Amino acid sequence: MNYVDSSLKVVGTRPIRPDGVDKVTGRAVFAADTHAAGMLWGKMLRSPHSHAKIVSIDTSKAEALKGVFAVVTAADFPDIPSEEAFVGEGPMNFRDLALNCMARTKVLYEGHALAAVAASTQAIADEALALIDVKYEILPHVIDVEAAMAPDAPILHDDMFTAGVSPKPTKPSNIAKVVTFKKGDAEAAFKDADVIVEGVYTTQPVHQAYIEPHACMATYAPDGQVSIHSSSQGHFMVRAYTAKLLGINMSNIRVNPAEIGGGFGGKTLVYLEPIAVALSKKAGRTVKMQMTREDVFKASGPTSGAWMSVRIGAKKDGTIVAAKQVLKFQAGAFAGSPIGPGCMCGFAMYDLPNVDVVGYDVVSNRPKVAAYRAPGAPITSFAVESLMDELALNLGMDPLTLREKNAAKNGTKTHYGPTHVNIGYTAVLDAVKAHPHWKAPLKEGQGRGLATGFWFNIGGESTAQVHVNEDGSVTAATGSPDIGGSRASIGMMVAEVLGVPATTVRTIVADTASIGFTHLTGGSRVTFATGMAATQAAEKVVEDLKRRAAQTWDIPVEAVEWKDGAAYPAGSNAGAFEPLDLAALALKAGRTGGPILAEVSVNAQGAGAGFGAHICDVSVDKETGHVKIERYTAIQDVGKAIHPSYVEGQIQGGAAQGIGWALNEEYIYNAKGQMENAGFLDYRVPVASDVPMIEAVLVEVPNPRHPFGARGVGEVPIVPPMAAIANAIRSATGLRMPDLPMSPPKVRAAFDAAG
């Protein structure tokens, strides 16, 4: 069923989220809050070197220390073969994942784990780590993406031969693959351009910087049953990855989803769980592991840093005739940067006849890259949207008008293959034009920037259960960890279908043994796909309730209608029966067929793409280079805002992360390839005084493939901010900042260079 044109009573309102009271009272249980009798503390030994052979590891002294119950190294894990992961987010090879969790013959980055201990106290565990004697043979390292691509670069993997080139190379390389997307003939089309602009842009690796470090608690019982409490974006993923890395059956593992303190893509894989299980097996006790903040920065994936060149050719009237982009993304120690989406998303907002994009996935001696909110798109859009601004300036054209002129519409074929359907990009541009921010006068010394963004959003597999309890209250269970308020929105969709208030429905996240397979929480998929499954389950329950009412009244089921949480005879001919509400039907459930519930699994297709546009005003201190965000408006097509507060929250949060990425966040390395700012003191995320109120404007162009019209919303908002801010700085100062972050020394240097 489709509710897009219905008048809605619950969806679109703003009830208190069901997990809210637990969170404001400190009762909510995150993985690090779990505890078990006899629990041991697990800690990881990590490489101080950025690239080295492991010559030997001697754990004997650590094992002999009183209070140490287990020590593991790669020898305690199966040496698994190369295999593409069948679950998870982004490209992932199981062998790479296993080696990333526990190095075998080489360490590939500072922070790379190579051993772990379990001890009765944290202090003893730390002491044990210090007693592990590792002999390293230090190798030359390479950090920078272009240096890693050079022919004489130190090679990380002897068995890495660049994929996507012909003929197949015979010499190992740090370039894992090359991807290309072509539409039309850009080379030829550039000749027809009246104006050509080009630029080279660089970005640095940035971390998702969730406030909760990775944590888990694992128990390997004597009968081989494994129980894990984990803060992750996907407990089915945790189960699958742990099973694979340890060589045990998935059915022997039960993963309980603890509350998760932020993920943004960074918790879509495992670092600790397989190690904790292995330690637990050896020790015969429960083991808790949590990363320190330093470990989080050094050993869990940031997103790629990149080098990009872009070239755009246009007619005098602003029509773009050709576009070319070369992207070099560094993937960290193992292949798998988001080079694919990076190649796809930069031009996806535009209707371009001729496009040529080439992308390189390059390894280097840094932590393995993990997904970060619209992986690849913020990076590519920084380059493309900055250059679009230059094109507008060059043409003497309003940057909004330039976007309108080339906007993708329904039926536009992208350069990477799919055709846009049911999209809202022009609606978003219209909303920019109509917004008071766009026309507000700028104060002296201020500048304004505009940038737009895209993310394709995904659907995929989700399972949801709806059951009516004996008192008529409702429980909705899904397999989707809640990272953005999805328990609220799923409960609201179920309540809407059932015709009851939101408070009648309690939504829980069920563990891997209690619900059918559900793909992880990522790709902005939960409201779309899990919402779809939950809606369909609620609809099945409604059909069942109508059948039970029909049976009770002894009338045909076609003569029953469901309205406002109760069954009614449909019209006076059906009979003069009092309505039967959920409570009444639940009471009689045993006589009408037994328990009232439905479970639905979907492989949701038709996830609607998301588009956004951000307007940013800045002022710039010429002497210090400090950039202040004066005003920020983020406009986005959300399809249908199920719970508008949490949709706004996604937009504001993504914009704030983009502001940090634009101005101050970066990984800083010394000459030995060691990270110098592995903490919140010098890895500078925005604090409350760094940002103004962020106005989130919700445009609703319904996605007809979702029962309520919803699109994924979580990822689009991080795509425009960096270029919006760069364009605002350009507007305020005349200076183009092509390298992120646009930190004060760089801005001051740009002023000095301009004279």
Next chain:
Amino acid sequence: MSSLSYAAPTSVDDAVKLLAGASGLAKVLSGGTDLLVQLRSGRLKPDLIVDTKKIPGIIGIREENGGFVIGAATPGAVVEAHPGLNAAWPGLVEALDLIGSTQVQGRCSLAGNLCNASPAADSVPALYAAAATAVVVGSKGRREVPVEQSPTGPGRTSLAKDEFILEFRLPPRPAHSGDAYLRFIPRTEMDIAVVGCGISVTLDGKGIITAARVSLGAVSPTVILVPAAADALIGHTLDADTLAKLDAAAQAAAKPISDKRGTIEYRTKIAGVLARRTATIAYDRASGKTNGKAH
């Protein structure tokens, strides 16, 4: 680490005895906002922690002989709330207020900030500009030293193993005096100073600067006094020419390093920028124009 001892002596003598008699490394604990971070990171591995907070007089503020006496372990939040200090020394107060976060200010102390001896410490340039003295106690007795004699290098002070600071003394404030502290950081809060500047000036009735102290942080192995910058101010009003000379003197005195928080070139330029801006606020306060916060 599991052999770490803790003592909280209730008198100066007991504290001195503990420090003097310690067989391994003993560290003084006041606010703990630097020490605990260094313990956790493994940078420091002491055997004994001597918590001075229970010593009478080490926490608290009093007026004496026209000046102020601040107990060495007084939390920043307490200093910032003191009306007399806010009126007489707004620069010192705002410098202390910039250390870390509200939470850090609930604990951090002037003694800890000075003796941790980071060249980027926020309260130290303001203490130097104020011509504050530190009352140091140890087994050789009591001595009062200008604060600028304490830090000798990054993380090092001139204090002996058995010495600690009991209190800070601020001199009486002549009429038409004002101080200010500014720092440059990439965000708006929470960062360590890329450059810090503390300035105190005294004016005559006509707006001419008769006394000045200029101090720079994070541009040298220790916080420094810059006599040449003070000389550029003395005898003049704060006109454009004086500001330009001040800028140049500050830049000339800056000998920073390049690290994750700033380059040599950038820090040197910012030293000049901050000197001008800080002097302007201190001068305005000395002229009675404003007593509000500098940021």
Next chain:
Amino acid sequence: MAKTYVSATINGESAEFLCETQQTLLDVLRDVIGLTGSKEGCASGDCGACSVIMDGRLVCSCLVLGVEAEGTTITTIEGIAQGDKLHPVQQKFLEHAALQCGFCTPGLIVATKALLDENPNPTETEARYWLAGNLCRCTGYDKIIRAVMDAAAELRGETVG
């Protein structure tokens, strides 16, 4: 090294515990006493997720040693509500959707209570600077600040209900 016996008042009740010298108050709250509402985000005083109120002052519990808690009065997130009656700050956080993952929320609520105890009428700028030591990565701070300003108004008696 023998553990130290410490007694303090936590959330209005007498509390006694044993701890090693290097254990912070945060370690003690979470791992010894079992009050896991205060969170470890960084263990270096840079994120505020461990915020508690000690002897009337807002502090990072990761920057206080367990042994330093002797004789002090401490309020943690678990002591903000009165039984099942939420504090207005907690209620406003819920109403304004000022939390998503909820990990920074305990620290922010404690910090907000400390702010409003000291300054019942903060400006938006004052609130932002006071809370600068509480990192949030999910919300962009917008709804948090709105909740803080609304809670302040309610505590001043300026709003109904």
